[in-house]
Amino acid sequence: MSARTAYRGTLVDFTDDPRVSAGALRVIDDGLLVVNDGKVESAGPAAAALAALPPGTPVVDHGGSLIMPGFIDAHVHYPQTDVIASHGKQLLDWLTDYTFPTESSFGDAAHAATVAEFFLDELERNGTTTAAIYATIHPESVDAIFAAAQKRNMRVIAGKVMMDVNAPDSLRDEAEQSYADSKMLIERWHGKDRLLYGITPRFAATSTERQLELAGKLMDEHAGMHMQTHLAENHAEVKWIAELFPWSKSYLGVYEKFGLVRPGSLYGHSIHLSADDWRTLGENGAAVIHCPTSNLFLGSGLFDLDAANASGTLAGLATDVGGGTSFSMLRTMHEAYKVAQLARRPFTSLDGFYLATLGGARSLGLADKLGNFEAGKEADFIVLDPKATPLIERRYGIAQDMTQKLFVLMMLGDDRLVARTYILGEPARLSA
Amino acid sequence: MSARTAYRGTLVDFTDDPRVSAGALRVIDDGLLVVNDGKVESAGPAAAALAALPPGTPVVDHGGSLIMPGFIDAHVHYPQTDVIASHGKQLLDWLTDYTFPTESSFGDAAHAATVAEFFLDELERNGTTTAAIYATIHPESVDAIFAAAQKRNMRVIAGKVMMDVNAPDSLRDEAEQSYADSKMLIERWHGKDRLLYGITPRFAATSTERQLELAGKLMDEHAGMHMQTHLAENHAEVKWIAELFPWSKSYLGVYEKFGLVRPGSLYGHSIHLSADDWRTLGENGAAVIHCPTSNLFLGSGLFDLDAANASGTLAGLATDVGGGTSFSMLRTMHEAYKVAQLARRPFTSLDGFYLATLGGARSLGLADKLGNFEAGKEADFIVLDPKATPLIERRYGIAQDMTQKLFVLMMLGDDRLVARTYILGEPARLSA
Numbered sequence: 001m002s003a004r005t006a007y008r009g010t011l012v013d014f015t016d017d018p019r020v021s022a023g024a025l026r027v028i029d030d031g032l033l034v035v036n037d038g039k040v041e042s043a044g045p046a047a048a049a050l051a052a053l054p055p056g057t058p059v060v061d062h063g064g065s066l067i068m069p070g071f072i073d074a075h076v077h078y079p080q081t082d083v084i085a086s087h088g089k090q091l092l093d094w095l096t097d098y099t100f101p102t103e104s105s106f107g108d109a110a111h112a113a114t115v116a117e118f119f120l121d122e123l124e125r126n127g128t129t130t131a132a133i134y135a136t137i138h139p140e141s142v143d144a145i146f147a148a149a150q151k152r153n154m155r156v157i158a159g160k161v162m163m164d165v166n167a168p169d170s171l172r173d174e175a176e177q178s179y180a181d182s183k184m185l186i187e188r189w190h191g192k193d194r195l196l197y198g199i200t201p202r203f204a205a206t207s208t209e210r211q212l213e214l215a216g217k218l219m220d221e222h223a224g225m226h227m228q229t230h231l232a233e234n235h236a237e238v239k240w241i242a243e244l245f246p247w248s249k250s251y252l253g254v255y256e257k258f259g260l261v262r263p264g265s266l267y268g269h270s271i272h273l274s275a276d277d278w279r280t281l282g283e284n285g286a287a288v289i290h291c292p293t294s295n296l297f298l299g300s301g302l303f304d305l306d307a308a309n310a311s312g313t314l315a316g317l318a319t320d321v322g323g324g325t326s327f328s329m330l331r332t333m334h335e336a337y338k339v340a341q342l343a344r345r346p347f348t349s350l351d352g353f354y355l356a357t358l359g360g361a362r363s364l365g366l367a368d369k370l371g372n373f374e375a376g377k378e379a380d381f382i383v384l385d386p387k388a389t390p391l392i393e394r395r396y397g398i399a400q401d402m403t404q405k406l407f408v409l410m411m412l413g414d415d416r417l418v419a420r421t422y423i424l425g426e427p428a429r430l431s432a
Numbered sequence: 433m434s435a436r437t438a439y440r441g442t443l444v445d446f447t448d449d450p451r452v453s454a455g456a457l458r459v460i461d462d463g464l465l466v467v468n469d470g471k472v473e474s475a476g477p478a479a480a481a482l483a484a485l486p487p488g489t490p491v492v493d494h495g496g497s498l499i500m501p502g503f504i505d506a507h508v509h510y511p512q513t514d515v516i517a518s519h520g521k522q523l524l525d526w527l528t529d530y531t532f533p534t535e536s537s538f539g540d541a542a543h544a545a546t547v548a549e550f551f552l553d554e555l556e557r558n559g560t561t562t563a564a565i566y567a568t569i570h571p572e573s574v575d576a577i578f579a580a581a582q583k584r585n586m587r588v589i590a591g592k593v594m595m596d597v598n599a600p601d602s603l604r605d606e607a608e609q610s611y612a613d614s615k616m617l618i619e620r621w622h623g624k625d626r627l628l629y630g631i632t633p634r635f636a637a638t639s640t641e642r643q644l645e646l647a648g649k650l651m652d653e654h655a656g657m658h659m660q661t662h663l664a665e666n667h668a669e670v671k672w673i674a675e676l677f678p679w680s681k682s683y684l685g686v687y688e689k690f691g692l693v694r695p696g697s698l699y700g701h702s703i704h705l706s707a708d709d710w711r712t713l714g715e716n717g718a719a720v721i722h723c724p725t726s727n728l729f730l731g732s733g734l735f736d737l738d739a740a741n742a743s744g745t746l747a748g749l750a751t752d753v754g755g756g757t758s759f760s761m762l763r764t765m766h767e768a769y770k771v772a773q774l775a776r777r778p779f780t781s782l783d784g785f786y787l788a789t790l791g792g793a794r795s796l797g798l799a800d801k802l803g804n805f806e807a808g809k810e811a812d813f814i815v816l817d818p819k820a821t822p823l824i825e826r827r828y829g830i831a832q833d834m835t836q837k838l839f840v841l842m843m844l845g846d847d848r849l850v851a852r853t854y855i856l857g858e859p860a861r862l863s864a
Contacts, residue, residue: 298773394550404519407519
């Protein structure tokens with residue numbers, strides 16, 4: 001493929017949060033996305049753009065389909081690929097019965113590599129081009145996911161889980177060692193090609209105070225680094241944290257104490273929070289990550305996007321596989337809608353697609369690189385075929401405007417909708 | 433195809449409710465389903481059954497796949513096919529904004545026929561071989577769905593909606609006329625081939641007392657007839673019913689007064705009920721129909737299967753398209769699980785598949801004809817391919833036993849899983 005290639009179709013992206021700016025949804029019915037050297041060169045109406053293209057520029061016609069920025073999955077566990085759809089239980093039992101036994105095998109580099117490839121295949125099949133990924137405690141598991149993502153030119157955040165207490169022997173590290181391993185992995189991978197390291201204390205219950213302190217130290221020592229963890233997912237978990245850290249005013253307070261509430265901090269779930277917690281998150285530039293399919297699957301509770309917005313807290317959307325039940329960000333939006341309905345809160349198709357694209361990029365602090373078709377951004381994008389199934393084709397045709405059409409796609413769509421996934425302007429080559 | 437044909441694969445069905453009988457799930461790994469003249473002749477291990485087959489009997493090999501009774505969707509609105517995935521609102525607004533305008537056009541026989549064909553295609557594509565279907569107030573809409581189902585040899589229950597108040601002019605009938613029309617349609621269709629009529633007062637709010645009385649009269653005049661309606665779906669609806677029928681002790685009490693709580697009565701939703709209501713339902717042999725995707729989509733509430741069981745009330749499972757968000761009974765089971773998790777109630781894969789097959793047949797009073805592979809039953813069955821997607825193939829392979837495998841299918845499956853749908857032993861011929 002030549003350095004410059006143009007893609008024709010209906011361009012759909014967001015210039016801002018649709019809750020903040022009424023005109024944030026940008027739709028160009030017959031549009032042209034021009035990609036040069038893996039970056040967006042321009043995005044505009046096809047008629048004018050075609051005339052301005054240098055002679056000989058290849059034009060790929062996705063007419064009849066939507067061209068959209070790639071989806072961003074802001075919280076997902078690649079080693080849990082094989083426990084997706086494991087029956088029953090709420091969070092703490094689920095960790096013990098399914099997650100921990102599965103994660104124990106990721107010290108085996110070959111196994112980790114196999115699962116990493118399958119996992120990234122699933123991401124690409126579902127139109128997800130960037131993800132914030134938990135590995136396991138094993139450095140080998142981090143090597144495996146970064147190596148696989150590097151081969152595919154994907155921009156991912158990933159990190160070694162830090163977990164030195166309240167976990168089986170085979171899944172516990174040790175505070176100082178976890179610090180040293182993380183540091184070694186940061187040096188090995190962070191900033192190589194498109195790879196970004198995320199410091200990953202699993203959650204407060206499985207770290208000693210010393211380990212949390214060292215996680216904060218890692219943040220201090222590496223400017224602009226991500227930190228990903230879990231927060232207030234489940235009532236029993238919240239209660240347990242209160243017992244483990246009796247000195248803390250709240251669950252979030254534990255992380256705050258160790259300097260982990262700051263820009264780059266990604267808090268998965270964040271369901272059971274007080275007004276004070278929300279204020280702290282917003283004031284400190286942290287992000288919360290909504291994982292609706294997981295929250296319904298584990299019966300965890302109903303995330304409050306309105307509270308995030310009101311407190312100025314960044315919000316992302318995520319599958320949380322294997323607690324989540326689908327790799328599809330479309331199905332994730334679908335269930336975000338249902339969570340909002342149960343809580344009698346608004347959630348539109350614009351909310352869904354924004355969170356899965358520009359909103360996700362903002363939550364990860366990557367909006368300078370990803371999330372929409374602004375010139376200069378990295379050209380990760382997807383092609384959605386509204387004829388993917390007979391039902392989608394019929395309903396999409398009936399829908400009156402793009403807001404309705406996007407609602408149809410988010411309620412009825414799945415991986416079939418994703419006709420093509422492009423990474424830096426190149427079609428994703430699934431390993432399978 | 434000859435009169436007798438055999439189908440080889442892993443046979444999976446239920447001999448009873450798995451909550452009542454521990455051995456209710458029947459799995460024959462290498463099984464043979466022998467169909468003769470559209471009925472099940474036998475279902476057993478292939479080795480012995482093959483030896484006993486008359487020479488020349490065709491054997492269709494579905495090895496590697498599951499052969500299962502067809503799914504039963506116990507509550508669905510075919511005229512709402514085109515409003516599936518319409519954005520927003522709870523029940524009453526949703527009816528006004530989407531459902532009623534759409535249903536207005538079903539007096540047009542050609543339109544009704546087109547939608548009926550598409551709808552039945554979707555049912556068959558999703559492995560649903562029997563459904564209890566609402567038409568609209570228009571006799572033409574009933575003719576259309578019965579004619580289309582008859583052509584496909586499908587066993588369906590359907591009926592004209594009775595609605596003479598609290599609806600737009602174009603969608604109101606009149607009590608005596610609705611009685612006469614229903615009677616005419618019963619004579620025209622009920623018992624023809626596999627078609628069954630269901631008396632269909634929409635819900636108490638849209639019928640005058642006279643119309644409800646006449647619905648009861650129709651039940652009295654036609655032994656063994658079905659009656660389908662809605663019950664206690666949504667808080668605002670329950671409140672409205674209390675205002676409309678101040679004399680009634682409860683929502684259910686309105687139906688009870690008019691002789692509509694009896695064997696053959698199918699109560700869609702049935703979420704917000706008292707212990708007294710449950711007792712009344714159970715004692716009178718009525719059935720409740722759980723519509724989880726709709727209940728989450730419209731934020732209606734969390735159905736209580738345990739209460740149904742405890743009161744001896746029959747329970748079925750349904751998509752409730754267009755309030756429901758999928759024609760797939762697999763996705764419906766998936767969300768039934770999530771509803772149960774939110775309410776901290778148990779729901780296993782056996783519950784899901786039982787409700788979608790034998791449980792559904794029992795809820796409709798059709799277990800003498802449908803629901804499992806007992807000899808003599810009608811041979812409506814489906815072939816589920818556990819290699820339908822890479823993720824399902826991977827997880828299905830890891831799952832340890834059939835209970836886990838079924839859980840994987842119900843959490844990850846959709847129409848792709850349904851490799852083949854057989855109606856009376858013949859492959860469904862989709863109209864598309």
